[in-house]
Amino acid sequence: xxxxxxxxxxxxxxxxxxxxxxxxxxxxxxxxxxxxxxxxxxxxxxxxxxxxxxxxxxxxxxxxxxxxxxxxxxxxxxxxxxxxx
Numbered sequence: 174x175x176x177x178x179x180x181x182x183x184x185x186x187x188x189x190x191x192x193x194x195x196x197x198x199x200x201x202x203x204x205x206x207x208x209x210x211x212x213x214x215x216x217x218x219x220x221x222x223x224x225x226x227x228x229x230x231x232x233x234x235x236x237x238x239x240x241x242x243x244x245x246x247x248x249x250x251x252x253x254x255x256x257x258x
Contacts, residue, residue: 187217187231191256194245197223202250209244227256 197203203221206228210219215233222228228245230236238255245252 187233188235189229189231192228192241193226193253193256194228194250195226195253196250197226199223205248206245206250209248213240213244
């Protein structure tokens with residue numbers, strides 16, 4: 174399944190991307206995903222929302238989807254792709 178990304182420059186000088194993740198059901202899930210993605214170089218903010226399955230990431234530069242996928246896998250979840258604009 175391929176999805177397009179909504180990537181935009183935000184006021185704090187970063188790049189915002191929203192990803193879709195399956196399997197999140199609670200705050201613990203949100204925390205696990207946020208923790209793993211926060212460890213990626215250049216990431217300045219992560220907001221995971223279990224109810225929507227979306228994870229918003231702000232970084233200094235666009236992230237490689239492979240790196241995000243590996244971080245989500247490490248947390249025990251599956252990255253579907255980037256959220257549609």
